[in-house]
Amino acid sequence: MNAISKPAFDVARIRADFPILAEKIRGKDLVFLDSAASAQKPRVVIDAMVHAMEHQYANVHRGLHWMSERTTEAYEDVRDSIARLLNAPDRSNIVITANSTASFNLVAQSYGRSVLKPGQAVLISQMEHHANLVPWQMLRDASGVELRIAPITDAGELDMAAYEALLADGKVGLVSVTHMSNVLGTYTPAERIIQIAHAHGARVMLDASQSVVHRRIDVQALDVDFLAFTGHKLYGPTGIGVLYAKRELLEAMPPVNGGGDMISSVSYERSTWAQVPHKFEAGTPAILEGIGLNAAIKYVEAIGFDAIAAHEATLTEHALARLSAIEGLTIIGHPQDRGGVISFTLKGAHAHDVATLLDRQGIAVRAGHHCAEPLMHRLGLESTARASFGLYTTMAEIDALADTLDQVRVFFK
Amino acid sequence: MNAISKPAFDVARIRADFPILAEKIRGKDLVFLDSAASAQKPRVVIDAMVHAMEHQYANVHRGLHWMSERTTEAYEDVRDSIARLLNAPDRSNIVITANSTASFNLVAQSYGRSVLKPGQAVLISQMEHHANLVPWQMLRDASGVELRIAPITDAGELDMAAYEALLADGKVGLVSVTHMSNVLGTYTPAERIIQIAHAHGARVMLDASQSVVHRRIDVQALDVDFLAFTGHKLYGPTGIGVLYAKRELLEAMPPVNGGGDMISSVSYERSTWAQVPHKFEAGTPAILEGIGLNAAIKYVEAIGFDAIAAHEATLTEHALARLSAIEGLTIIGHPQDRGGVISFTLKGAHAHDVATLLDRQGIAVRAGHHCAEPLMHRLGLESTARASFGLYTTMAEIDALADTLDQVRVFFK
Amino acid sequence: MFEDLRDLYQQVILDRGRKPHHGRRLEVFDAEARGDNPMCGDRVQVFVRRDGEAVAEVGFEARGCAISIASADLMAEAVIGKTADEIAELTTAFTGMARTGNGGAPQLATLRPLAGVHEYPSRIKCATLPWMALKAAMAGKGNASSE
Amino acid sequence: MFEDLRDLYQQVILDRGRKPHHGRRLEVFDAEARGDNPMCGDRVQVFVRRDGEAVAEVGFEARGCAISIASADLMAEAVIGKTADEIAELTTAFTGMARTGNGGAPQLATLRPLAGVHEYPSRIKCATLPWMALKAAMAGKGNASSE
Ligand SMILES: Cc1ncc(COP(=O)(O)O)c(C=O)c1O
Numbered sequence A, B: 001m002n003a004i005s006k007p008a009f010d011v012a013r014i015r016a017d018f019p020i021l022a023e024k025i026r027g028k029d030l031v032f033l034d035s036a037a038s039a040q041k042p043r044v045v046i047d048a049m050v051h052a053m054e055h056q057y058a059n060v061h062r063g064l065h066w067m068s069e070r071t072t073e074a075y076e077d078v079r080d081s082i083a084r085l086l087n088a089p090d091r092s093n094i095v096i097t098a099n100s101t102a103s104f105n106l107v108a109q110s111y112g113r114s115v116l117k118p119g120q121a122v123l124i125s126q127m128e129h130h131a132n133l134v135p136w137q138m139l140r141d142a143s144g145v146e147l148r149i150a151p152i153t154d155a156g157e158l159d160m161a162a163y164e165a166l167l168a169d170g171k172v173g174l175v176s177v178t179h180m181s182n183v184l185g186t187y188t189p190a191e192r193i194i195q196i197a198h199a200h201g202a203r204v205m206l207d208a209s210q211s212v213v214h215r216r217i218d219v220q221a222l223d224v225d226f227l228a229f230t231g232h233k234l235y236g237p238t239g240i241g242v243l244y245a246k247r248e249l250l251e252a253m254p255p256v257n258g259g260g261d262m263i264s265s266v267s268y269e270r271s272t273w274a275q276v277p278h279k280f281e282a283g284t285p286a287i288l289e290g291i292g293l294n295a296a297i298k299y300v301e302a303i304g305f306d307a308i309a310a311h312e313a314t315l316t317e318h319a320l321a322r323l324s325a326i327e328g329l330t331i332i333g334h335p336q337d338r339g340g341v342i343s344f345t346l347k348g349a350h351a352h353d354v355a356t357l358l359d360r361q362g363i364a365v366r367a368g369h370h371c372a373e374p375l376m377h378r379l380g381l382e383s384t385a386r387a388s389f390g391l392y393t394t395m396a397e398i399d400a401l402a403d404t405l406d407q408v409r410v411f412f413k
Numbered sequence C, D: 001m002f003e004d005l006r007d008l009y010q011q012v013i014l015d016r017g018r019k020p021h022h023g024r025r026l027e028v029f030d031a032e033a034r035g036d037n038p039m040c041g042d043r044v045q046v047f048v049r050r051d052g053e054a055v056a057e058v059g060f061e062a063r064g065c066a067i068s069i070a071s072a073d074l075m076a077e078a079v080i081g082k083t084a085d086e087i088a089e090l091t092t093a094f095t096g097m098a099r100t101g102n103g104g105a106p107q108l109a110t111l112r113p114l115a116g117v118h119e120y121p122s123r124i125k126c127a128t129l130p131w132m133a134l135k136a137a138m139a140g141k142g143n144a145s146s147e
């Protein structure tokens, strides 16, 4: 660790941007280590949403009056920001959804039911969040598309040989895998995954729900076909998610939801659809949420992904060292390329009990199956405790976690 | 009109609750007559969302820590408020969606594809918003369920004789009609519509997107089977909508979207679903939006629907009188039972030009087909201008509209 | 009352919006296309008759506001005698003017009354819709959408 | 450090959570049911052997936290010798105590160590899950969910 070679990152200044971090939990300082579930919101996001509600709000897209025109501009600007964030070729590659889960369901229900044919397969991995599993399972059960599961190694990485073997028969039409595991913290080798899939004629969808928070993603460099993320983990509001897709795929896909805003013309006999991406966005959009997410993206970009990644690496390294020194504590997964999400178990104490004890000291961690039951099964576990880091996480917070965990161990001994 | 018999309603006090109403548009006072498209937000809604983001936020349902538990309580309380607002039997009758449009698509895709069978029909009316038309059209085209259209009279009311005749052959499985037209302001006779439908073995879904803002709805008294509304028209945030449904219907319906939060257990072979209503709510919910909508509902309830309805009636009566006195102005539709949404045309001036001229004076109205193209066709029109009223609309604003419209007439003469 | 709107609604726009000179289907035409603005329902159908390389006549049928009809009418005059390439260039210049208000180019002279739309974001499409339809017609496509 | 948690984690709960007395599948049983808490993955399977009207023995297999295992274990003892009606009544009393902390009723005596959960909203279901499973078993249903 060489502090000088890393971009400046002033965590104290960043913490001041997040009002909630000043809260006390039962008299103790809040130590929020649950950002992978949902991140806290910086002042600029709150202010952007408040400004809209107080000064500039109306329904968008169809209004000819000042408030509607200005709100449309403010809302639609998020599409440009997302395109910039992902280095998408164009704003029309960006479909606004309700969350990551909705993005997966959109692709499963539209692309899955029209472009994929019975006899073809969807390939996911053993470490998917339910959001990238259940929609494909429902597709399989409804339309006869096969569902294949690429195994992971004991270290918690995608087994690349097995992955490639599962593509060998050419039946896989779509690979849909996580870019960063919400349980193990593993970053998957997206570039190789995509190259191999494309070589076997399969399209690739990436679950960037976790990764987009920590690393710069370049959809054109990756040549990824679909990518999903969710606003609330990227320091933005709830109620908004994103689907990136290549233009020709969006053009070929039928809409899933019908209603206002997604049509070109409507008659009882036949309706025609608006152009991409609007044909996938039925009804009044998440206007305030788009405005909030836009502020979040600009906030993260201003800090810069180099600085964010370096901060995350420093925190993770320290946390791994501190936690693995605790007697009876097992860190789950040892991937080479990993980020600030660490799952662990503590001998003699169930993860829920660990979480409750930590909570008493103001430390928020998650415990359970983390919406990844089949992964738990693969790991031979029922549940883990999970600490996850955000922009605002400090070394001192990690020390507090480790010190308190040592006491938890004693409590349950 | 007898002012004494009406509940006290202090519009000046109410206006003070809505910060945006103090805005100037190009130096002119904002006269916001576009609430039917989306309503402005009172201070309490803004404050509730800000409070969550500043003091009490985490992901819900799965967290064992203080922030998550408290946020879950705050979010889930909106379900109780919605149940109270609609007099639903239980909170489990309330499914949270993204907007009204999503509620219709949910019913069309779940109930429509599983309970309704080819050969059965869905019956809508000639005055539906695209949100209550396109999903059924997509169902028809995908699954062979017939789509029938109940005509309206020249006055802009549902033609009840024709409606009943369309049910006569017993093939209609579901009637889905508006409770209040967003173009004509017509309230439909929901009680009779439902009685007649039930007598013919059909279920009924009501589009309460407009009506819920102005009148008390009692789903049990109506015996309605499904009902949809959208948060942003009820003074709440965007990104949240509601589906009410009878319990036995929700039980019988398969989920549409898969992912986290909607499962009971997940394995590759087979997953099982969470109980009603959660099985329809995949992924991280609209947490902040639920908290905001809850505040909006409590705000509206505190004012009371008697007072709101009386205010709306007074405004509408005055507006109809003032507008119909303008030379060349035609009010579209003359329903007996009507609310504060008035469409009109002005001779010699296209609706867009009317809207632009009004906007120059700070008056916001909508112009176009109002997401109801087939209704426009029925009326022999391409577009109308539409003024719509909210809690905060004043008599003076209606006078400003009428006075300015008279000048618009002169401008285009 | 609407003095500040005279920029947008210049007299020629009001006149042409009310009584366009070219608002008719041509009896003989070589190309035609329809333009739709799905957000507001405006529609314009453009008919083109050619004479060799150049456009000989343009007519249109439209439903829409004063801006879109006046724009179609002024367009019909502006493109007579022009080749496909010249029209493509003019379309770009016009679209730029509608977005920015900058109508300095000499070829925009007769179209300049429409420069005022740039201050009304939602009305820009009203002015450009006929040009989108003309572009589609010249390219042999049947439809254009203003989105 | 965790002194204020002794209300929730009383010694009997720690002991029973670690080494339950009744944590086994019965060799012979008349009824059984599974309880699932889908939000956290806890699961308990309850086995019931009857003797006439009364319950003779209860055993369980569980995966879960100290609270849920201790609760299952204390439940197994508390219901022995009770009839279906008595168990239904006790279930109601226990659930009430878990929600409100009010464990005054005499029949709750041995279960009172679990009253502390009422201060931990997300842990209430840990304590009530075995009771939901028992209820399902007594009613001849195979499954219960804590939602
Ligand atoms: C009658 C009616 N139904 C449905 C809708 C759709 O609402 P949303 O766009 O919020 O889904 C609207 C408003 O746009 C409406 O007025």
Ligand SMILES: Cc1ncc(COP(=O)(O)O)c(C=O)c1O
Pocket: A036, A037, A099, A100, A101, A102, A129, A131, A132, A178, A180, A181, A182, A207, A209, A210, A230, A231, A371, B260, B282, B283, B284, B285
């Ligand atoms: C890897 C991963 N994928 C998908 C999701 C689903 O996100 P959301 O619940 O916002 O749809 C999450 C978070 O819950 C996640 O961590």
